[in-house]
Amino acid sequence: AQSVSQHNHHVILSEAASLELGCNYSYGGTVNLFWYVQYPGQHLQLLLKYFSGDPLVKGIKGFEAEFIKSKFSFNLRKPSVQWSDTAEYFCAVKTGGGNKLTFGTGTQLKVEL
Amino acid sequence: DADVTQTPRNRITKTGKRIMLECSQTKGHDRMYWYRQDPGLGLRLIYYSFDVKDINKGEISDGYSVSRQAQAKFSLSLESAIPNQTALYFCATSLGLAGNEQFFGPGTRLTVL
Numbered sequence: 001a002q003s004v005s006q007h008n009h010h011v012i013l014s015e016a017a018s019l020e021l022g023c024n025y026s027y028g029g030t031v032n033l034f035w036y037v038q039y040p041g042q043h044l045q046l047l048l049k050y051f052s053g054d055p056l057v058k059g060i061k062g063f064e065a066e067f068i069k070s071k072f073s074f075n076l077r078k079p080s081v082q083w084s085d086t087a088e089y090f091c092a093v094k095t096g097g098g099n100k101l102t103f104g105t106g107t108q109l110k111v112e113l
Numbered sequence: 114d115a116d117v118t119q120t121p122r123n124r125i126t127k128t129g130k131r132i133m134l135e136c137s138q139t140k141g142h143d144r145m146y147w148y149r150q151d152p153g154l155g156l157r158l159i160y161y162s163f164d165v166k167d168i169n170k171g172e173i174s175d176g177y178s179v180s181r182q183a184q185a186k187f188s189l190s191l192e193s194a195i196p197n198q199t200a201l202y203f204c205a206t207s208l209g210l211a212g213n214e215q216f217f218g219p220g221t222r223l224t225v226l
Contacts, residue, residue, distance in 0.1 A: 046214045100146075
């Protein structure tokens with residue numbers, strides 16, 4: 001069975017700092033990859049997704065992620081974070097023909113003014 | 114307008130009680146899912162349904178049951194609630210095409226005393 005690892009459980013940054021959140025998965029076949037964000041008290045929203053093609057994908061709110069197949073990674077980046085980026089971030093992987101997602105355990109990001 | 118709605122949003126109950134959580138969607142999606150979210154564990158799939166006549170167990174289905182009453186409705190039941198079922202429960206939907214994202218409801222916070 002596939003698994004998803006997010007090694008950073010809690011990250012604290014100052015505004016304007018750069019962000020990189022790690023995501024690694026274990027599955028040798030074709031994958032679809034997602035990053036979701038959950039703002040405090042809200043439901044999950046899609047930040048970006050990768051299906052095929054250019055491994056560097058751009059999402060909403062200035063976020064981007066790079067799929068590196070050889071490293072089984074899909075790290076999330078943002079050059080300059082804002083206080084409003086404070087949220088929990090989840091990486092998810094879909095394998096095979098179904099639509100089941102396997103989620104990582106999440107990373108709590110706190111951005112301080 | 115909320116495309117995926119969940120009722121109730123908050124519920125406190127006692128051990129041994131039967132509880133039903135309801136999910137409705139107006140997105141016209143054929144696939145629906147129930148997840149629970151626990152701190153530090155991310156989201157884990159309880160049950161999923163690819164259409165009205167298709168119900169499948171997820172990774173943590175013990176102690177839960179579901180009913181897909183119509184394409185737009187997917188209910189989750191706890192037959193006899195226990196304290197370790199205290200969690201945040203999310204319903205999600207997706208369209209049955211390869212790679213489509215899942216859309217999440219606002220969540221139901223369930224506390225079992």
